[in-house]
Amino acid sequence: MLSTISPRKCHIHALAALVTLTAGSFFLHVLTNGPPYRSDSHGYLESIKETYSYYRRHRQRVNPLDFTYPIPGTDICRDGAPFFLILVISLHSRRAERDAIRSTWGSISRGKHWPRGPAGSLPPDTPPNLITKVVFLFGKHSNNSYNRELLHESAQYNDVVQANFTENYRNLTLKVLMGLKWALKQCAEAEFILKVDDDTFVNVPMMVDYVISRDYWEKTIMGFINYKPFPFRYYTKWQVSWEEYPYFRYPSYVSGNIYLFLSLTAHDLMDAAEYLPYVSMEDVYITGILAEVVRMKYHPIPRKLYNQKERATVCELATNKRIASHSITAPLHYNVWRAMLDKTCSGAEKLL
Ligand SMILES: *[C@@H]1O[C@H](CO)[C@@H](O)[C@H](O)[C@H]1NC(C)=O
Numbered sequence: 001m002l003s004t005i006s007p008r009k010c011h012i013h014a015l016a017a018l019v020t021l022t023a024g025s026f027f028l029h030v031l032t033n034g035p036p037y038r039s040d041s042h043g044y045l046e047s048i049k050e051t052y053s054y055y056r057r058h059r060q061r062v063n064p065l066d067f068t069y070p071i072p073g074t075d076i077c078r079d080g081a082p083f084f085l086i087l088v089i090s091l092h093s094r095r096a097e098r099d100a101i102r103s104t105w106g107s108i109s110r111g112k113h114w115p116r117g118p119a120g121s122l123p124p125d126t127p128p129n130l131i132t133k134v135v136f137l138f139g140k141h142s143n144n145s146y147n148r149e150l151l152h153e154s155a156q157y158n159d160v161v162q163a164n165f166t167e168n169y170r171n172l173t174l175k176v177l178m179g180l181k182w183a184l185k186q187c188a189e190a191e192f193i194l195k196v197d198d199d200t201f202v203n204v205p206m207m208v209d210y211v212i213s214r215d216y217w218e219k220t221i222m223g224f225i226n227y228k229p230f231p232f233r234y235y236t237k238w239q240v241s242w243e244e245y246p247y248f249r250y251p252s253y254v255s256g257n258i259y260l261f262l263s264l265t266a267h268d269l270m271d272a273a274e275y276l277p278y279v280s281m282e283d284v285y286i287t288g289i290l291a292e293v294v295r296m297k298y299h300p301i302p303r304k305l306y307n308q309k310e311r312a313t314v315c316e317l318a319t320n321k322r323i324a325s326h327s328i329t330a331p332l333h334y335n336v337w338r339a340m341l342d343k344t345c346s347g348a349e350k351l352l
């Protein structure tokens, strides 16, 4: 059979093979390295970018963010613009965690003073309630009695915002976008927006000091940076399908436990949010995809001040060695606060 192929045909076959191989390896390159980035200035990468157009704003809204607000929180920032607006992600059922935050680090939002002197290097006469406002974000629970309880809670504390999307892990991105949208409308004069989960302890004065001591916050996101990780494609709560996110790797992004940026930055991000397809991983979408599109920079939170891999001890938090920690349960919030008030931390490491 081989003898029947002419030399000319053989050439064509070889050429075809070469083309296939080149195209194939290029495609493989794009797949394994993720989408083309700004630093790749090659024309052909640009053309791939055109084709995929993932990291570009669509002309039409592909992710409409139209909400009504059963709990609109219109009074929350009425007494003035806070330095930090702290958006706390919570669930209806986690009332104990919210109450712990309200009576501990979040209490300065309600006019209490921080146990160890004034809050950071803001002018000492800054009223505590203008240092920070703590706001808890919600969608609608499928069990309406939870929604009714939330209404009472809001009447009591005036620190709740609820929008009309269904509360659900896959709607988490929606929840944070809703919070940012709310913030830009109802608390527009806030200087910084800090997003945390309700198992986070924040040393507010330390955070104030840290932020004030640097002046490069324009178009910058601070947090723990993940460098182009692979998505989970399997059955975990972080699972993302190929339809939802069509690349082998995520862009670099900041972990969702805690991140911070200027209100102005939130503005830039929200300008793009309705024009990019939805991804249910909130931190990937907001601090990765949107950030990529509007060309944000990152500022890594110093490892010794916040360790993404490890919960801080009560003592580290109480003696200002850490700026924040995740995995802080309701009882631990109180433990840290008590240690701060008593100024007795020797041996308190054992509290954990
Ligand atoms: C709804 O939530 C309440 C608590 O808020 C609970 O007592 C009740 O059993 C729940 N109902 C359903 C159908 O899950």
Ligand SMILES: *[C@@H]1O[C@H](CO)[C@@H](O)[C@H](O)[C@H]1NC(C)=O
Pocket (backbone or CB within 6 Å): 066, 067, 068, 164, 165, 166
């Ligand atoms: C929420 O309200 C908006 C505005 O009325 C509406 O367009 C949207 O469909 C509602 N969403 C849900 C999930 O009900």
Ligand SMILES: *[C@@H]1O[C@H](CO)[C@@H](O)[C@H](O)[C@H]1NC(C)=O
Pocket (backbone or CB within 6 Å): 164, 165, 166, 167, 168, 170, 171, 174
């Ligand atoms: C939220 O999640 C549920 C269930 O996954 C879905 O049906 C709903 O459309 C989502 N979006 C909104 C706006 O509620």
